[in-house]
Amino acid sequence: MSALLQVEGLTRRFGGLVAVDGLGFSIETGEVLGLLGPNGSGKTTVLNLLSGVLRPDAGSVVLKGEAIAGMPAHRIARMGMARTFQLVRPLMSMSCRDNVLTGLAFGRRSLWGAGALQEADALLERVGLARARDLAPSELTYIDQKRLELARALALQPELLMLDEWLAGLNPTELEEGIALIRALSGQGITILMVEHVMDAIRSLCRRCVVMNAGKLIASGLPGEVLADPEVVRAYLGEDDDA
Amino acid sequence: MNARDLLLLVAAAIALAVIAAVPFLVGDYGISLGINIVSYTVLATAWSLFSGPTRYVSLATVAFFGIGAYTTAVCIELVPWPVVLLIAAGIGMVVAALVGLSTLRLSGVYFVIFSLGLAELIRQLVTWFEVNKTRTLGRYVFSDITPSMIYWQLLTLAVMVFAAGILINRSRLGLALRAIGDDETVARHSGIDTTRAKIALFVLSTVFMTLTGAIMAPRWTYIDPAIAFNPVISFTVLIMALLGGVHRLYGPLLGVVPLALLFEYLLARFPNHFSIMVGLVFIVIVYFIPRGVVGLIERVTTRKPA
Numbered sequence: 314m315s316a317l318l319q320v321e322g323l324t325r326r327f328g329g330l331v332a333v334d335g336l337g338f339s340i341e342t343g344e345v346l347g348l349l350g351p352n353g354s355g356k357t358t359v360l361n362l363l364s365g366v367l368r369p370d371a372g373s374v375v376l377k378g379e380a381i382a383g384m385p386a387h388r389i390a391r392m393g394m395a396r397t398f399q400l401v402r403p404l405m406s407m408s409c410r411d412n413v414l415t416g417l418a419f420g421r422r423s424l425w426g427a428g429a430l431q432e433a434d435a436l437l438e439r440v441g442l443a444r445a446r447d448l449a450p451s452e453l454t455y456i457d458q459k460r461l462e463l464a465r466a467l468a469l470q471p472e473l474l475m476l477d478e479w480l481a482g483l484n485p486t487e488l489e490e491g492i493a494l495i496r497a498l499s500g501q502g503i504t505i506l507m508v509e510h511v512m513d514a515i516r517s518l519c520r521r522c523v524v525m526n527a528g529k530l531i532a533s534g535l536p537g538e539v540l541a542d543p544e545v546v547r548a549y550l551g552e553d554d555d556a
Numbered sequence: 557m558n559a560r561d562l563l564l565l566v567a568a569a570i571a572l573a574v575i576a577a578v579p580f581l582v583g584d585y586g587i588s589l590g591i592n593i594v595s596y597t598v599l600a601t602a603w604s605l606f607s608g609p610t611r612y613v614s615l616a617t618v619a620f621f622g623i624g625a626y627t628t629a630v631c632i633e634l635v636p637w638p639v640v641l642l643i644a645a646g647i648g649m650v651v652a653a654l655v656g657l658s659t660l661r662l663s664g665v666y667f668v669i670f671s672l673g674l675a676e677l678i679r680q681l682v683t684w685f686e687v688n689k690t691r692t693l694g695r696y697v698f699s700d701i702t703p704s705m706i707y708w709q710l711l712t713l714a715v716m717v718f719a720a721g722i723l724i725n726r727s728r729l730g731l732a733l734r735a736i737g738d739d740e741t742v743a744r745h746s747g748i749d750t751t752r753a754k755i756a757l758f759v760l761s762t763v764f765m766t767l768t769g770a771i772m773a774p775r776w777t778y779i780d781p782a783i784a785f786n787p788v789i790s791f792t793v794l795i796m797a798l799l800g801g802v803h804r805l806y807g808p809l810l811g812v813v814p815l816a817l818l819f820e821y822l823l824a825r826f827p828n829h830f831s832i833m834v835g836l837v838f839i840v841i842v843y844f845i846p847r848g849v850v851g852l853i854e855r856v857t858t859r860k861p862a
Contacts, residue, residue, distance in 0.1 A: 365744070365745075366741060385744065386741070386744035387747050387749045387750070390744070398742075402741070402742050404734070404735050404739060404743075405738055406734060406803075411731065411734075415731060415746045418732075419728070419732065419746050420746065420747045421747070465742075468746075469747060
C-alpha cells in the first residue's frame, strides 16, 4: 500500500487564530481514516484546505504524487477527490437527478447525454434515492439530502472521498444503513477520510484514526487505543479539577 | 425533437413571420416603436442570459451598447456594413474578456458598482480621446440604412439571442451556470471551472449588446458620448428583465413589451417627470413582483402551497 494523500506541516491562520497548526498525516490507498477532535479543533478547516476552498498558509498536500495545496477546487475535484459538507448543500433549484448530473458532467468522466442520465439514476439508486429522482432537494428530508450529496460526490468517481460528519443526526436505523453504505463504498476500493463524532461508526469502520485539538495532531492509531489516550480524553472532557 | 417541440417551432416561425411583416403594415411611428421594443428585447434577454443564472447584477449594458454605437460611427464610411458589425463584435468581445477576467472573481455588490463604473469609465475615455485627439466631440452617422432595415437586423439578432439561450440551456454550460447560481462552492467541488464558465457567458451576452448598439447607431444621425453611453439604458434593461423574470429565457420579453409601451406613453405625456416615473415603476416592480411576470404566471399555474 502506498500513501494516496500525504499532508505535511499544514497551517492556516485566521487573523491571530491558528486554526490548523503544522498538521501532518497520510492516508493509505483503500483505507478508511477517521479524523476526530472536539468541536472547534479545526477538522472542517482541514477538509477545506484539502479540497481547495481555502489556501493553506504553509505546508504541503500531495495527492497521488501531485502537489495540490492551493490548487483551485475544480481541478482537485477532477483529480479524484470528492467531499460532502457538514451542513448539507444540495443545489436547490435543480432536481435530484440534475444535482448528480452536475458531478457526472464536470467530473473526471465528463459524462453527458443518455449515458449520464442512466448513470445518475444508478447513483441515486445506490444511495437509496431512486424514487426521488425528479424531486427538488427542498422536498427531501434532511437525511435524504445527505444521501443526495453523497450521490453527487460519488458522481465524480472519486478515489478519495471526504465525509464531513455525514452520519451526524441519523436515527439508529439510518445510522446502521449509513455505516453499511460507507463500508460498501470502501469495499469498492474508494479511500475514505471521515470527520465524525459518532464513535460507534468510527469503531466499526476505521482501522486507524487521527485526533486533532486546537489545530494540532495529538494522537493517531487504532480507534480503541486513540480513544483511551489520556491526552485525547483531556481534549474532549477537559482537565480533571481534582487532579 | 418531439411533437410539442415541433408545434412550438411552427408557432414561433409563424409569430416571427408576422413580426417581420410589421414594417409593411405600420407607419414610421410604428416602425420606430418596433425598433425600440426589439432592441430592448435583445438587450434584456442578453442581460438575463448572464445575470439570470449567475445572479451578477450588471449595469454595464450601456458600456457595450455604446462601444457598438461608436464603432459604427467611426467605421461606417470606411468599410462595408457587415465588416462594421464584425469589428464591433470583436471589440466588444475583447473588452468583455478583459473585464470578465478582472472582475468576475468579485462578488455581489462589488460587481454591481464596478459594472456601473465601467460604463462611465469608457464614456470618459471616449470623450477624452475625441476632445484631445480627433477634436470632434460629436459624430455624424450618415448611411443609407433605413429604419425598416434596422428593424429586421435587430429581429435577426433577437432570433440569434433566443437560439443561443436555448442551446445553452440544453448544454453542459447551462447546467454549470445553474449550479453556480445555486452554490458556487459546490459547483467548484463538482469540477466546474466557475471562472471560465462565467467569462464565457459574459462575453456571449455582451456581444449581443455590442451588436445592438452598432445596429442602432444609424438611427441617430448624430451621436456623442452622452447619447451612446447613457446610463438610463442600463437601468432600463435591468428593470425590464426583472419585471419579466430572469429565470426563464422568454421572461425578459414579458417585461420589455409592457414597459417599452409604458415608457413611450410616459415620455410623450410627462416629458419632464419621466425619470421620477421610471424610478417609481422600478420600486413597484422590485417590491411587488420580485420574481417577475414569469414568477406570477408559474405561481398561478402550479398553485403549490409555498
